Amino acid sequence: xxxxxxxxxxxxxxxxxxxxxxxxxxxxxxxxQREISVSEFFTKNRHLLGFDNPRKALLTCIKEAVxxxxxxxxxxxxxxxxxxxxxxxxxxxxAPAPSQANRFRLTVIDYGPGIVRQQIPRIFAKLLYGSKxxxxxxxxxxxxxxxxxxGMYAQLTTGKPVQIISRTGxxxxxxxxxxxIDTKKNEPRILEKKxxxxxxxxxxxxxxxxxGRYQKGRASVDEYLEQTAIANPHVxxxxxxxxxxxxxxxxxxxxxxxxxxEIKPHPYGIEFGILLRMxxxxxxxxxxxxxxxxxxxxxxxxxxxxxxxxxxxxGLRPRNIHGAAAEAxxxxxxxxxxxxxxxxxISPIGEKAILHGLYKQIKGEFxxxxxxxxxxxxGNPFVIEAGLAFxxxxxxxxxxxxxxxxxxxxxxxxxxxxxxxxVIRYANRVPLLYQQSAxxxxxxxxxxxxxxxxxxxxxxxxxxxxxVIFIHMASVWVPFTSESKEAIADYxxxxxxxxxxxxxxxxxxxxxxxxxxxxxSEFRRRNIFELYIExxxxxxxxxxxxxxxxxxxxxxxxxxxxKRTGGEKTDEILGHDGxxxxxxxxxxxxxxxxxxxxxxxxxxxxxxxxxQEEFVEIEETVGTAQPKNKSKTQPDSGAARVKxxxxxxxxxxHQMSLGFDKALxxxxxxxxxxxKHGAKKAKK
Amino acid sequence: MARKKQKSNGAVEKKLVGVAxxxxxxxxxxxxxxxxxxxxxxxxxxxxxxxxxxxMGRRKQARTFxxxxxxxxxxxTVLVADALAELQRANLTTSLREIYYRTKHTxxxxxxxxxxxxxxxxxxxxxxxxxxxxLREELHVRAENxxxxxxxxxxxxxGDRVDCTRLGKGGYSVPSIVEPEYxxxxxxxxxxxxxxxxxxxxxxxxxxxxWRR
Numbered sequence: 001x002x003x004x005x006x007x008x009x010x011x012x013x014x015x016x017x018x019x020x021x022x023x024x025x026x027x028x029x030x031x032x033q034r035e036i037s038v039s040e041f042f043t044k045n046r047h048l049l050g051f052d053n054p055r056k057a058l059l060t061c062i063k064e065a066v067x068x069x070x071x072x073x074x075x076x077x078x079x080x081x082x083x084x085x086x087x088x089x090x091x092x093x094x095a096p097a098p099s100q101a102n103r104f105r106l107t108v109i110d111y112g113p114g115i116v117r118q119q120i121p122r123i124f125a126k127l128l129y130g131s132k133x134x135x136x137x138x139x140x141x142x143x144x145x146x147x148x149x150x151g152m153y154a155q156l157t158t159g160k161p162v163q164i165i166s167r168t169g170x171x172x173x174x175x176x177x178x179x180x181i182d183t184k185k186n187e188p189r190i191l192e193k194k195x196x197x198x199x200x201x202x203x204x205x206x207x208x209x210x211x212g213r214y215q216k217g218r219a220s221v222d223e224y225l226e227q228t229a230i231a232n233p234h235v236x237x238x239x240x241x242x243x244x245x246x247x248x249x250x251x252x253x254x255x256x257x258x259x260x261x262e263i264k265p266h267p268y269g270i271e272f273g274i275l276l277r278m279x280x281x282x283x284x285x286x287x288x289x290x291x292x293x294x295x296x297x298x299x300x301x302x303x304x305x306x307x308x309x310x311x312x313x314x315g316l317r318p319r320n321i322h323g324a325a326a327e328a329x330x331x332x333x334x335x336x337x338x339x340x341x342x343x344x345x346i347s348p349i350g351e352k353a354i355l356h357g358l359y360k361q362i363k364g365e366f367x368x369x370x371x372x373x374x375x376x377x378x379g380n381p382f383v384i385e386a387g388l389a390f391x392x393x394x395x396x397x398x399x400x401x402x403x404x405x406x407x408x409x410x411x412x413x414x415x416x417x418x419x420x421x422x423v424i425r426y427a428n429r430v431p432l433l434y435q436q437s438a439x440x441x442x443x444x445x446x447x448x449x450x451x452x453x454x455x456x457x458x459x460x461x462x463x464x465x466x467x468v469i470f471i472h473m474a475s476v477w478v479p480f481t482s483e484s485k486e487a488i489a490d491y492x493x494x495x496x497x498x499x500x501x502x503x504x505x506x507x508x509x510x511x512x513x514x515x516x517x518x519x520x521s522e523f524r525r526r527n528i529f530e531l532y533i534e535x536x537x538x539x540x541x542x543x544x545x546x547x548x549x550x551x552x553x554x555x556x557x558x559x560x561x562x563k564r565t566g567g568e569k570t571d572e573i574l575g576h577d578g579x580x581x582x583x584x585x586x587x588x589x590x591x592x593x594x595x596x597x598x599x600x601x602x603x604x605x606x607x608x609x610x611x612q613e614e615f616v617e618i619e620e621t622v623g624t625a626q627p628k629n630k631s632k633t634q635p636d637s638g639a640a641r642v643k644x645x646x647x648x649x650x651x652x653x654h655q656m657s658l659g660f661d662k663a664l665x666x667x668x669x670x671x672x673x674x675x676k677h678g679a680k681k682a683k684k
Numbered sequence: 685m686a687r688k689k690q691k692s693n694g695a696v697e698k699k700l701v702g703v704a705x706x707x708x709x710x711x712x713x714x715x716x717x718x719x720x721x722x723x724x725x726x727x728x729x730x731x732x733x734x735x736x737x738x739x740m741g742r743r744k745q746a747r748t749f750x751x752x753x754x755x756x757x758x759x760x761t762v763l764v765a766d767a768l769a770e771l772q773r774a775n776l777t778t779s780l781r782e783i784y785y786r787t788k789h790t791x792x793x794x795x796x797x798x799x800x801x802x803x804x805x806x807x808x809x810x811x812x813x814x815x816x817x818x819l820r821e822e823l824h825v826r827a828e829n830x831x832x833x834x835x836x837x838x839x840x841x842x843g844d845r846v847d848c849t850r851l852g853k854g855g856y857s858v859p860s861i862v863e864p865e866y867x868x869x870x871x872x873x874x875x876x877x878x879x880x881x882x883x884x885x886x887x888x889x890x891x892x893x894x895w896r897r
Contacts, residue, residue, distance in 0.1 A: 536759050
């Protein structure tokens, strides 16, 4: 020991002269070492919260404000109505065009419960402050970072404070606040506060002025609001775009989703450190009491079992359990069989609501939705919901903004063959717009073999076709891959549930597609007969010397044709046994004639429907569609053209009728027509 | 002769109208109209030793309308039957090709033709021949002449007396049907019949008046 020491000393001595003069001692370093406040950290690392570029920042700010508004309304039991207003702020001169502008003022108004005066500054100007972090309950927000981070971003880019107006009821006054965040201390700094007159009786209005970029298309503000409307059909959204347009997303369900309950943690999901903390913090006097009162799904029996397995006395004071004993307890908990956590802490959107949402926002022919039974990952219950909208609506909901439709020539069609399905993802009803490929939902879509359901899919790619896939994960704690909540972490349990939900949707889609295909081919078959019946009847009439009741014969033949291609009758019988249209539960089928299934009534929808691709539903093949279809395939003048042609042909025929190709036919005939000619030959 | 022809005309026309009757009765009974057509394949042929000829068997094939594969053919058959019946009434004879052109047209309200080529209509005429047991000539469809003859042969064709020694180098064109009802051989002094397959060779021999030697 003694020898090497000097050696190392000499070494360091040798090195030291080479080191720069700015080298500091440990004491000096110690003087610089100090606490970092959360707000300071996130000011530097704002990309972690989704403020990496101006475009995304704008979206994130709106998203946080809207999420908060919806959460508040739902928790207070008020049907949410949210107004989003985006305005361009000019830098002195005339206001630039929205696509050129880099400064925006965004205002989000909700008519929800409002916020009490004392809490306003902290909610909006203190990071990691909120009501949602400490409880296990499904909500959009989780950490208490969002809106205050948005305020911080505003402060950072424009220096403008967050303006808040809030009123908790008709009798209470409206409070106006201007707050900023003190990034060093992570504390709110109130710039102004006063009571003002406000036109609405209750609610909250948040105004932020930020640097941003407004751009339509993928992952835009417009897309976010649209997708929000899909997953939240109970919300009325009004969006004033920076161009001055007003988009309204009406409410299609006049009913709040059931209130999620708050639950205690499930023992399986707990980590060792948390267990230690809980042991320390509990109010229970005994270990068994602690287990049964602080965890969900632990009855006193189960608590006794755990104690026994851990070889600890049930009456032990929880505070006195440390070290090895705690570890034994932790292992015992994991080893004991405990019921899955209750699922009333989750409020899934529900199949009906998903259907309504999809139907409202996406144009298609077929809609379906599946809600899986609750499952558990790491002790957190979750529910997966999946929906599917399939069809060649003239414009796809989220493609609308990015590709302006070119006018089409007659008969021309959009090349839908190489179009891939799009996935819209939600976590606790909040649309996820970024990092699609990192998300468990996206991976599950890729994993599902869509080919089984009649949809093309290349290896490792999304299924092809005009299709929107909707996936929602509702959980008390959605495992995001980062604080900016962009992608759901890929837990096996979650992925498996998503896959199961997608497969169910796929099966229904498959049934729909197969039925449609069959109906089409039946229709084609019938068309053939229809076409020929006319000819046969005409010929028969001529044969009979024109004395035939043509219409009658035609009718009779058509009746037979209908009967012969009437395989769909059995389909109908089979199909209508189930709950939904054609036996598909929780589905909507859109046909040119109307919709089947539990579709909400949306005004103005009728105008859109007839433009859809002509597609013949099974029910209508029975005869109503034929005349329409025929008139479509050839408008007129068919008969006239035919006549001309035949006459000219028979004229030219006279010259050709002395033809040469008859010899062959004649010879053949000898062999074929047998007897007489055979006899003749024999004679020769 | 002429009278006889008239008589058979009526019978053939009746047979052709029978095709329409098949459709009408089937439609009334709401059944699939079907024509049964004798099969003309090698499998349906047998050799009658007693008569020393090959005869057609009895196997028949049903051609139905309400069958996607046969619907078009059925329609075409009816069309051809119609065209043939028209010929009967007008007492005209025509060629296979004209039958094809007569029956070919675009189906109303579609882009489809009743026939796309003569190879579709020719077998149908054959079908009707065997189904209705009528010869092609009875159906008033002209068949190709079956060769040419020169030499010491006298025959009566359609009331005309033809002496095959006085027909220059062109010779007598043998009609497709030579049954005694149509052609009667009155005199033949030939020692043998030389069958020449090639037209050129036949022309050379005829030029040389080979049959005189």
